[in-house]
Amino acid sequence: MAPVAKYYKYWIFLLILGASLPTNAQDTIVSPPLSHRNTLIGYGQRIRGASAKVNQHTRIATTADQLLQGTAAGIYAVQNSGQPAGEMGVHIRGFRSLLASNQPLYVIDGIPYYNETGWSSAGSVFGPAASPLAFLNPQDIGEIRVLKDAATTSLYGSRAANGVVIIRTRRTLPDSLKVSFNISFGTQTPIGTYDLANANEYAGFLNQAYNNAGLDTPYDNPNAFGSGTDWQNIIYRDQAWRQNYHLGISGGGEKINYYLSGEYMDQTGLVIGSDFQRYSFRANIDAQINDRTSLSNSLTFNRVEFNTVASDAGYDETGVDVITGSRIFNPILSHQNADGSINRFHFTADNAGLSSGMLQSILIQPNPLLLAGSTDSKSSTSRVSNNLQLKVSILDQLSLNGTVGVDALFNEEYTFIPGALFLGANQGTGSGAKLDALKFINQYFLEFNQNYSGDQKLDLVAGYSWEGWRREVLAGRSIGFDNETLRYYSLTVGQQKILNSNISEWGMQSFFGMGQYSYKDILNLTLSARADAISIFDNKWSLFPTLAFSWDLRQSSLVRTQKISSLIVHSSIGSTGNQSIPPYSRFSLLNEYNAALNGATINGISIDKIANNKLEVEKTEKYDLGIEVGFKENRLIFDLDFYRENTRNAIGLIPLLATSGFEYGVANIASISNQGLELSASTNHNVGTANASFQFFISLNKNKVESLDLRDQIISGLPFSGITDWSITKSNYSLSTFYKENPDQFEQSILGSAAPKMITGLFSKWDFKDLDFSISLLGAFGQKMINANNFYLKNPTGAFNVLADYLHSNITPAFEPGKPQVLTEDLIEDASYLRIQNITMGYTIPSSLLTGSSIKKLRIYGSAENIFTLTPYSGLDPDVSHFGSLTQYQGVDLGSYPKAKMFLLGLNVDF
């Protein structure tokens, strides 16, 4: 276990923390019953397998996917960007797909949701993708459970390979009326800033660089500039607030129970021009119509509005992002000159003494404050989801379930970039786009439960469902505004207009069944299968069978020692799938081929994408062996899982013979494996009025490309900083591996992988009388990161501002703008980290003080987020991804919108 040894310093840190935990054996026992991990997996079924309940108290979450980070073994989540409500890259038990999404399936109240933002966004705003769960109020969530192995995920068939996240919103028990009001208010500051050269240092540096390049030095007296402008701070707001108000009412009686809630979330972004707001309402109603019929309805309406700035890979039409701009922009320049004129660009002919020819070869970096403050990029989405479930008990042992669910959303996005941000004249750009998306699900299943002579039990379920999804977009873009007053509301003023409309639809029909036999609740045998027919593939049907068993060794009296209070072994083997490629991927598609004839352009149309009717769903075989052991009357519980997952036919771009007329086709090309080990431990101690609980996990994963069709490697890479082809997919290496060519030696160097070898998390909660305290930590180890910021910040050409340290290092600067960038080893850094994610302290007003008032409970608390990160990484934050969740392009840090360090005060009141 090399990684364990390698990261010893993190372990010392953890040990010190662990040493402070109570180990007193005299405390009374609050044993978490093992049976609660008999997981509800959906379709009314429970099974024992590899799953984890997500602790919802580990952090301040704006979106529910943030809760998945660092809370359960086997889940590696990356906060791709710090933009409010930005998407999390969630990888359960490793990376397994190339073109298809690696995000898990989200199932909310029994309804599958699309796991990619593309489905709900018209896609014209700048910045990184927003979370696909941005619409969901995390405070409405009753339980989040992550399903990992074949036993627990198998009923989700072709969407189960990446794991399934089951989210159940709050419902109410009979005869309880509760009104709770929660309010919180917080402030945010960036997680860090770079220490850059100031104006006089930069002027001196540039003088040197010009001199070494044989040019006239532009500044006679560099010291006259003083410290100049701190562009990093200028783009941040003076105060970035976050406020949240939530009212929940739950109640009911014998027949009808309800949970109603309303929420307002307002998070101001750190960077000027970015923010996030959500208004959400929910009505969950459960009704017992008569002895045999019950109804359950979940309705939510929400509206999400946000503004973004260009950051991460979400450049705008100027081709640069605000964050990188704030680091490399010329500190000699002020935002506004004394005469009121604005410095639009990093270099001008006047301030840098360059010829127009040389200026052209410099990256045209517009003023970042102007970029953040004068562009528009806004999105608003109204969404209503409802699902109605009816359950009829036909016989005592037999019941019929029917579900109809609708998720309808309407999204509008607008952008505008004023012409002042472009070097050329009249290039102002505006756009508007509308998206209309609808999902429909209709599902029925029969449940049969029979006990035989008390000892034996048989549970059967068989069902049918179909789902349809549709997404329509109407978009317009306009370039060259003669008058910019009306911005994106006057697209007609632009000189060049581009219109676009498209629709995409897909559907799925499924049959599923599961049989569970159990003997005295000691031995469980499960056989299940799901058959999915997916419109996206020509070969529609695919079958996903699973076999699982669990054995309670303690109850079966095989294990008699009193030291072990419970011991359960479970194992499963099964097949799951991943179908998340865009509809129509298998088709041969035509496109425009515009030719020139006699001085004019003529239109042509022909095929530009080759068909592949053999395209299939990706299949992942999952093997899992798990042991759950409880000691000391289950005061201490360990959960150990070994797994191996083989993905057989991952979909990717296959290089074609050019003879075919095409360069690439989409095909099933790769076999990818993940194997690993997961260990979780939890304890709960109670001494008098004090209670301490402790949850810890550590997991190891090894990701490997087993084979590739036709070629032994695929070189790819979305470009950044002028670098392309930096990611390699190659047999025996993990996905998201970095490489470079060595042209002299005709061989490649493999430079590392963005896949972590080990992840860990710790959560501890302490209650003493009316006080509560909790701390959560998370860590990921062994992954590498390309610190692409250093392309600029350690650039010897003087074309950009640089790190203060770099100036003092032994460099010979020489002005050489447009020098091609190459990937070098020194840009690749160890991105292991251990972070104190959250510390929360609360005080509950003693109930004796509340007698006579209608208030039942009153708690005030303070919470701090992203407090401290221990890492060898030299950038600001190792937990980012420039290209978002794209698996082949993980591990790049460039222009990442910084995370917020957040301090928050809150109040919970129950009436």
Add this chain to the structure above:
Amino acid sequence: MKRIALIKIVFENRLAFALIAILAVFSPQCEKPLEENPTSLLTNKVFYQTPNDALLAVNAAYDHLGSGSNNSDFGGVYFNNYWAVQALASDNGNSGRPEPNAVQLAEFRHDASNLMVQDIWEDIYRTINLANLAIANIPGIEMDESLKSRFLGEVHFIRGLMYFELVRMFGDVPLLTVPTEDLSILTISRSPVEEVYAQLISDLQMAEATLPVRYSGADIGRATTGAASGYLARVYLTLEEWSLAQQQTEKVMALGVYRLLPDFADVFKIANNNSDEVVFATNFTLNNDAIWETSQFNVRALPLALNRNSNSWEVPTLDVYNIFDDLDRRKEVTFATSFTESDGTVLEFPPHIFKYWDQQAEPSASSGGNDFFNLRYSDILLMYAEASNESNGGPSAEAYEAINRVRRRARFAEGEERNTLPDLSGLDQFEFREQVWLERRKEFVWEGQRWFDLVRQERLKTRVEAAKSGITVDENKYKLFGIPQRERDINPNLSQNPGY
């Protein structure tokens, strides 16, 4: 369980059952939820239906000859690498930049991984597939039959032209005459040269029989019967079928629609694109908003020192510069060694190719509206002279007249006749052949002919070694280019040419 009990339960819960039944019936199920209809994407199902679809399919093939607007690489077949490689791998050109692919070609060190050669291969096969798509789909479209046969003639011409380029550059090549339907062609092997020639000759003959002599209006620039005849002449010349080559050139001359422009300089004026001298040209346009890129002559060939969007990527050898008589109009049009800016600044540089820069029409040289001349009438005349000299055992009066027309035109500068390039006479077959070859070299600098001519004339080694000091040429290897390594990596059935 008793049947009565079941019925009773159903009855007692009729409301619930009715609700479920209503949900099941009224849920908006599509008729065929799993049939995939790409409503907003064009597929074969909805295309190749109307006469206009046929036109669009033909135009797409033209696109890949030139700008290659829908090409993930840079440009189409005749956009840049084709004529750059023809110059580099000959006695005409050198790389002006330390660009490894170009340097390898210029120094005859190139291997099967050369990206410029690979790009030509890929562009040609993309164009062949576009032509095959049109050839396969147009016959089924209901439309005016004469227009249909013209469309088919155009794409047969393009396909024949593409295979002619391939067979000359690579020898045996995979021969595809149907469009690529799916991924199954990954194991195709090479067809012998004879089969490729048979196919391309039949394509060009089909085009010759169906294409019009001339077009009008917006259709000017499309392939004509003269273009097909002219290319057949070049095919037979390459095959040393002298009398067939002579017949084909005679056909072109007999059409009576072509002539030499009076001044060599006029040929390269943008206003004279598709002039009477042009038998076939790949058209480009200055109007670059809808196509990928305008032509690249100026970007590549003009000197870096010009401080425009010019890069000295390929430069002429002194060997080619020095074969011209100073009074030869073609020398001052083809090359320049200095340039005077509008402010009077004089820039000096080694010889660069200037013939494609129409300084009046494009003073900034930032784009390129010049067409690429696949086949000019002077070529027809010189091919006639050469073929006639070979088939008749020596020059006839007509052969002299053909070559002298080309020389005579080169004597004229803005209407003034200069004292140079006298009419030829009194030569034997060998001397006449040498004169034709020399005239070809002077006439077609940077027009994508030189490597082909040297290989055909079997003097690649002698000419290149004479022109470029320190270079030795393995003629057996370099009379063909290597099958691109990328192709052979994917397809194990592709054999390699000798030496690669």
